Amino acid sequence: MSTEQRVLDVVLSFADDDTLPELLRHVVESACELIEAPYGALAVIDGHRELLEHTDGQPHITSGDPRSIGVADFLGAQIKVHDETFGNLFLSGKAEFTDQDRDVLTALATAAGSAIGHLDRYERTRKREVWLRAAADVTADLLTGTNGRDALYLVAATARQTAKAHFAALALPDHNGDLVIEVTDGGTYDAEGMRVPKDGTVSYRVYESGQAECHEEGRVPTVPGPCAVVPLTVGDRRTGVLILARRRTEPQFDDLDLIEAFAAQAALVLEFTRARGDTERLAVLEDRDRIARDLHDLVIQRLFGLGLGLQGLTGSNVELTERISGFVEEVDHTIREIRRTIFSLQEPPSGSTSLRGQLLNAVHESARLLGFEPDVSLEGPLDTVVPDKLRPDLLATLREALTNVVRHARARHVAVAVSVNRTMTRLELTVKDDGRGLPLTDDSCGVPHHAGGLANMAARARRHHGDCAVDSIPGAGVSITWFAPLVLQEARWR
Numbered sequence: 001m002s003t004e005q006r007v008l009d010v011v012l013s014f015a016d017d018d019t020l021p022e023l024l025r026h027v028v029e030s031a032c033e034l035i036e037a038p039y040g041a042l043a044v045i046d047g048h049r050e051l052l053e054h055t056d057g058q059p060h061i062t063s064g065d066p067r068s069i070g071v072a073d074f075l076g077a078q079i080k081v082h083d084e085t086f087g088n089l090f091l092s093g094k095a096e097f098t099d100q101d102r103d104v105l106t107a108l109a110t111a112a113g114s115a116i117g118h119l120d121r122y123e124r125t126r127k128r129e130v131w132l133r134a135a136a137d138v139t140a141d142l143l144t145g146t147n148g149r150d151a152l153y154l155v156a157a158t159a160r161q162t163a164k165a166h167f168a169a170l171a172l173p174d175h176n177g178d179l180v181i182e183v184t185d186g187g188t189y190d191a192e193g194m195r196v197p198k199d200g201t202v203s204y205r206v207y208e209s210g211q212a213e214c215h216e217e218g219r220v221p222t223v224p225g226p227c228a229v230v231p232l233t234v235g236d237r238r239t240g241v242l243i244l245a246r247r248r249t250e251p252q253f254d255d256l257d258l259i260e261a262f263a264a265q266a267a268l269v270l271e272f273t274r275a276r277g278d279t280e281r282l283a284v285l286e287d288r289d290r291i292a293r294d295l296h297d298l299v300i301q302r303l304f305g306l307g308l309g310l311q312g313l314t315g316s317n318v319e320l321t322e323r324i325s326g327f328v329e330e331v332d333h334t335i336r337e338i339r340r341t342i343f344s345l346q347e348p349p350s351g352s353t354s355l356r357g358q359l360l361n362a363v364h365e366s367a368r369l370l371g372f373e374p375d376v377s378l379e380g381p382l383d384t385v386v387p388d389k390l391r392p393d394l395l396a397t398l399r400e401a402l403t404n405v406v407r408h409a410r411a412r413h414v415a416v417a418v419s420v421n422r423t424m425t426r427l428e429l430t431v432k433d434d435g436r437g438l439p440l441t442d443d444s445c446g447v448p449h450h451a452g453g454l455a456n457m458a459a460r461a462r463r464h465h466g467d468c469a470v471d472s473i474p475g476a477g478v479s480i481t482w483f484a485p486l487v488l489q490e491a492r493w494r
Contacts, residue, residue, distance in 0.1 A: 014111060017119070020119060023116060027108065028041065028089070041090045079112050081116050127258055142269045151273060152183040163259060164246075178196070202215065211231075212228070214227070214256050225249070229243050303331050362402070366405075379418070382420055397457045398418075401480050410436055413433065415432045416429075429482040436474070437477055454480070464484040468483075
């Protein structure tokens with residue numbers, strides 16, 4: 001077989017290689033075989049500076065500069081892809097290289113550049129199809145019922161799996177405009193709920209500029225490899241950022257534009273589903289507000305008038321007075337139940353109980369044991385700014401405080417107040433009663449004795465960097481003030 005036919009067969013065989021490493025090895029091996037050189041190498045420019053060597057039929061990769069081949073006599077040719085130098089193909093170890101050898105190597109380098117270009121276009125097309133399919137799947141899931149935090153988790157998980165990343169996160173702005181890590185997927189770092197610092201962080205810079213960034217060095221805690229941060233945009237408005245990270249040994253992201261397109265599509269669908277959900281909730285709440293208003297303006301007022309009329313019928317007849325008083329008490333009880341129903345109508349239509357609803361339920365449970373309904377005051381955006389991790393301790397403290405009143409206070413009146421201050425930096429619970437007060441021990445020098453329940457309340461507060469204060473006057477009741485700061489931890493994202 002002629003040399004020209006052998007070269008043509010090799011060039012045609014380049015099309016059978018499906019991956020770039022396979023193609024590069026094939027090129028080096030073919031060059032060594034055709035030109036009968038015992039040593040061949042292909043040094044890739046840019047990328048990872050990997051040196052693909054072939055010696056005595058055993059190809060292997062070593063890291064280093066192309067100039068580190070270490071041979072004096074060699075034959076070389078540039079491999080160009082789309083008019084840009086991709087790498088250099090070298091041969092050495094032959095006694096003498098002829099002009100025909102040079103022509104063969106040049107032909108192989110030209111064919112290799114064309115094959116690499118086709119493979120690159122194929123790989124780009126394949127990646128685009130994968131990202132388009134991922135965006136379509138996310139869109140379908142979000143439009144068919146996935147919403148709330150489940151929707152955010154779906155976007156993060158899909159992005160991580162499609163990008164073959166180790167870690168993914170969505171950071172969204174809170175009510176103050178600060179970026180907060182809402183959801184994460186993969187990795188071992190629990191960053192949910194942490195605030196991204198404004199100074200010196202890639203995430204905040206991308207959020208402000210709207211320009212995606214890709215870095216070789218890790219900018220995510222415990223994931224020191226390459227990372228990509230892209231904005232979530234809806235029109236000209238940015239709604240957050242998507243963060244992807246790989247391990248140190250993994251390659252950097254080379255499809256930033258595809259990730260950015262996926263993030264833009266996901267952000268648009270998230271915004272649409274959020275708006276649709278808001279519209280549905282608004283319709284339900286308007287209907288509930290109408291029912292609550294009718295109950296308050298019509299039913300309660302009529303019952304209140306009925307109670308007043310019954311009280312006016314009391315007279316000197318003791319038996320009749322007792323019966324009428326019983327009816328009045330039933331009317332009062334019915335009014336309280338209707339008011340409780342009005343409160344329940346303010347609960348989210350999704351069926352999950354809000355923090356306000358949980359607090360009211362805890363107070364209602366204690367009313368059966370107390371024998372009367374405590375006064376309740378709920379102020380501030382309790383349902384939106386109180387973190388989920390803080391809520392169980394708040395409810396446990398309220399229940400324990402009310403249980404202590406039932407067991408020890410013999411109170412006739414209890415007032416419960418839960419509030420978030422105007423700056424939304426402090427949560428406070430106050431429980432006051434008019435009972436006997438805390439007992440004094442013999443060695444307390446007039447200071448009330450703090451029982452185990454009060455110590456538990458203080459421990460729960462300190463768990464969230466807060467505290468619990470107790471004020472007691474013997475015979476005049478107890479006032480418990482339990483508070484915790486509402487300051488999010490900062491995540492060290494650089």
